[in-house]
Amino acid sequence: MVISDREFSMLVTFVKRGYGIDLRGKKSMVESRLSNYIQDCGFKDFTEYMSVIFCDNSGREIANLINRLTTNHTYFMRESEHFSHFTQVFLPQAEKSIKDHDLRIWSAGCSFGNEAYNLAMCMDEYFGPRQLGWDLKILATDISFNALRAAQRGVYGEQSLKEIPESWRAKYFVPMNHGLYKVCDRIRNNVVFKYHNLMDEMSFKKGFDLIVCRNVMIYFDDATKSALCKKFYGATEEGGYLYIGHAEIPPMDIPYKRVQTAVYRKGDSL
């Protein structure tokens, strides 16, 4: 199935404006990812499909479209340097300086939830019995309803657990049938999943001590990355951190200070 240049350009503008995703130069990717779906749904062609997209008040068809244009690929212990920094640097600083014991962490673009659960496991290891009296709930958000549903269930296959240490597998996962594993309730209860489009305004009752936004900005152009990093900065507590993906190029005007590859900080002290 072929999309006309005019329709492609309308789609590029629509997706960029609403979701920040930059589809320029990706016409064949769009055609190949959408053709089967459009046919299976019984649409005659791209023109008919796009007329539905442009007046989709339910948001369901748009959500499907965005799902098909992005990837939810993720796994436990992905970019493990972040988990080392988290455990060895971030948490000791946070424990010392957060006087009200309300530690605020946001996994932005959480996909299937592995990243957020992984952070919750690290905190459980780090704090042990000291976690009593702390509020350690992690906020995890995404625009993919499919991913959020799966994240909430917290069930994973062997493949996404392959980097998890054996002792953690025994401690934090409950084996199920068909080689699947479910994250234990104690860890699942420490993560709150919500829909949030990173292009929308952010208003949170309190700033975050850590924002983890890894392998999400790869979809965005420079201007979008720059605006998003400024919003993140506004939502970060003084001395708080931002983690981005190791392969990502931050915007030129990122307001945070660089600490090490893919680790940024607002100010000097937590």
Ligand SMILES: C[S@@+](CC[C@H](N)C(=O)[O-])C[C@H]1O[C@@H](n2cnc3c(N)ncnc32)[C@H](O)[C@@H]1O
């Ligand atoms: C490749 S996954 C990254 C998952 C995880 N952070 C990691 O590094 O393993 C990218 C996620 O970003 C989400 N995403 C893309 N655009 C977004 C937007 N505008 N707002 C919120 N999430 C978005 C996608 O739905 C997808 O789940």
